Amino acid sequence: MPPTKTQPALEFFAALTRGEIELALGRVTDDVEFDVSRSRGPWSGIFRGRSELRGVWESLGEGWRSMRWESTGSRPVGGRIAVATRIRAAGAASGIEVEARAGWLISVRDGLVSAGVFFQTYDEALLAGRRRALADARLYLVCEARPGGRDPGPLLDAALRGGVDLVQLRDKELDDEGLVLAARAFRAAADEHGALFFLNDRPDLVAACDADGVHVGQDDMPVPEARRIAGDAALVGLSTHSPLQFNAALAAEGDARADQLSAGPVVETPTKPGRPAAGIELIGHAAAVAPDDAPWFAIGGIDAANVAEVVGAGARRIVVVRGVRDAADPEAAARELRAALG
Incomplete structure (x- = not known):
């Protein structure tokens, strides 16, 4: 904004x-x-x-x-x-x-x-x-600092114009200084379009990157510790890959309860090599057990070709990477995916 x-x-x-x-x-x-x-x-x-x-x-x-x-x-x-x-x-x-x-x-x-x-x-x-904006969010884009080796600004602006509500900077190759520098473009794009900006797996850099929140995985820092380090005003997201993990995340209380969950991957993706697909069954489970006040996103290989199946299983929010990042027209791709979410 x-x-x-x-x-x-x-x-x-x-x-x-x-x-x-x-x-x-x-x-x-x-x-x-x-x-x-x-x-x-x-x-x-x-x-x-x-x-x-x-x-x-x-x-x-x-x-x-x-x-x-x-x-x-x-x-x-x-x-x-x-x-x-x-x-x-x-x-x-x-x-x-x-x-x-x-x-x-x-x-x-x-x-x-x-x-x-x-x-x-x-x-x-x-x-x-931030929690109100998260509750309203439907389309979540994750990408690296320089997608395709290019300035991320044009991609982010196009995706946000097309309906993306939340962007995440995920780049395992950058050092701390590089992440802080890269975050400027993500923060600026999010502010311009009234969106949220998350940082992947670095609660210690949330303040320096001026991020709205941080996302952690099952093998990363526990949610309470991530929340303590990220700060009182930061959101914390958590990945889940099975019904057992999803249920445990929903049952968590207080600082241990994540503000947002992701469920997947729906299919195996090159973004997470070695991570087996959880399948569409996890999406159906999440849709059946999650209360309305627990924002969750389906994730993993979702694009225009399979989004209808994911929505049919009960997802109302999705995370995308290649489906928007690698599209010839990222704005049109985002708009198509957003429309599919209803």
């Missing part, structure tokens, strides 16, 4: 910073909704429309000699914007100064703020936004 798309949220909070409430209200839609139910303060609740928001903001100043609300950071996350805020206030009678920090997840529609959700921390807002 480029800066022009985050601008409405930033202008909204900038107006609040200057105390220009009416200008801030001019930056929201008629049906705007702010969910502040997670607040521990007296103004917890859900507020709809400009008049309710005006009343809340006017009441915030009661009992305070001064109050300053400012944005201290922001970043796009999927199709939304996470914003870090800080309120500084001084008591009217005591003069005691207090400071409170929080995070907001902002939605924008037609150039105006249409919704805001309050969180106690910025990391919580980021994680919530």
